[in-house]
Amino acid sequence: MGETRLQWCKEQADEVKEIMVENYNKAVEREGKLGELELRSDDLLRKSKTFTKSAAKVSHQSRWENIKMKVVIGGVLALLAVVVFAVIIWYSVRGD
Template sequence: MENGKSRLQQAQETVDEVTVIMMDNMNKAEERSGKLEDLEDRADDLLAKSKTFEKTANKVKQQKRWENNKMKMVFIGVGVVAAVVIIGLIIFAIVDGTGGQ
């Protein structure tokens, strides 16, 4: 009977060890689950911030493109005015040079 009792005790000890290991594994799995949820929340927050950044970047890009086009127009206008003044001076010099004789 003692052998039977010791076998039962050994089986009970093995079951207790397995129970402790299983509880530890469950606790670790629960802890990982919490960390994964935090990571998922952070990823969602990062996604929302990246979408906001993309919208802002597109607005700034469009604004800078418009400012660049305005500057081009100003430089073209100044160039045209300068060309007209130079052509006017040349025509005036030609007319004045030939009309005076």
């Protein structure tokens, strides 16, 4: 009877050992995945900083292009107003 109890304890210990080895292997695998995830997150952070800088440049460039366009439109409207006033003055002088 002592031998069967000893055999049973040995089997239980072997089962626990297998579970512990499996848990250890999963932990090692998880550690590898976490390391990979950390590298990917660092890369994503670096890319987001680059994107932020690029977005700021594009925004600045777009703002200047918008200002230039407004100046051109204002110049054209001013020139058009001068031409209209010149025509009005010319007709008023010529009509006398």
